[in-house]
Amino acid sequence: MKHEWRKKEKKIYLPENQPELVEIPEFKFLTIEGEGSPQNKIFAEYIGVLYSVSYAIKMNLKKEEKQPSGYCDYTVYPLEGIWDITEEAKKTFKGTINKNDLIFKLMIRQPSFVTDDYFLEMLEQTKKRKPHSFLEQVTFEKITDGKCVQMMHIGSYDDEPQSFKVMEDFAEKENLSRxxxxHREIYLTDFRKVAPEKLKTVLRFKVEPK
Incomplete structure (x- = not known):
């Protein structure tokens, strides 16, 4: 039976549009790091290479005569990103972010049965079929977010600070510190096809007891 994250992992990917406390375990990801505004044309190329490798892994696993233990067909996971600003920007930060100061780690989760060796094999295959210089920067790693506050943000990315304020207030009431x-963003809609006011983005940040 095909694993569809929208149906099987709603707690992780489809929260309500109000804050909640979650525990996020270790997952495997394809990742790539960069900096600058997501409005720059080059940003789409970071996304493109991640999807190229992700689909190479998915489609080739289906064709393998001997599939890995635990294998089942699956829907490719959504794009995610961890966002921050440069250390230099932090020194002069006054509440407003210049998007050119952003640094990011973009990623797409992979099923647990995908191995390091298979990733490397598919990365090399992708370099031959769809060559791009950014493929040299793609890595395969395990990431554990642990205890987090998350919520669904509906609307423009520029309005996210309002949701983060709600999340921080919730954390305060729960006696937790950011x-x-x-923070992490999970993109459930394509900004190229969906109006800004209808965008759906999971927002999440790590917390700890005070």
Missing amino acids: ISKD
Whole structure:
């Protein structure tokens, strides 16, 4: 049976549009790091190489005569990003972010049965079929977010600070502290096809007891 994250992992990917406390375990991801405004044309190229490798992994696993233990067909996971600003920008930060100061780690989660060796094999295959210099920067890693506050943000990315304020107030009431100002975003809609007011983005940041 095909694993569809929208149906099987609603707690992680489809929260309500109000804050909640969650525990996020270790997952495997394809990742790539960069900096600058997501409005720059080059940003789409970071996304493109992640999807190229992700679909190479998915489609080739289906064709393998001997599939890995635990294998089942699956829907490719959504794009995610961890966002922060440069250290230089932090020194002069006064509440408004210049998007050119952003730094990011974009990623797409992979099923647990995907191995390091298979990733490397598919990365090399992608370099031959769809060559791009950014493929040299794609890595395969395990990430554990642990205890987090998350919520669904509906609307423009520029309005996210309002949702973060609601999330921070919730954390305060739960006697929790936000660990850092970086945060994770999970993109459930395509900004190229959906009006800004209808965008759906999961917002999440790590917390710890006070």
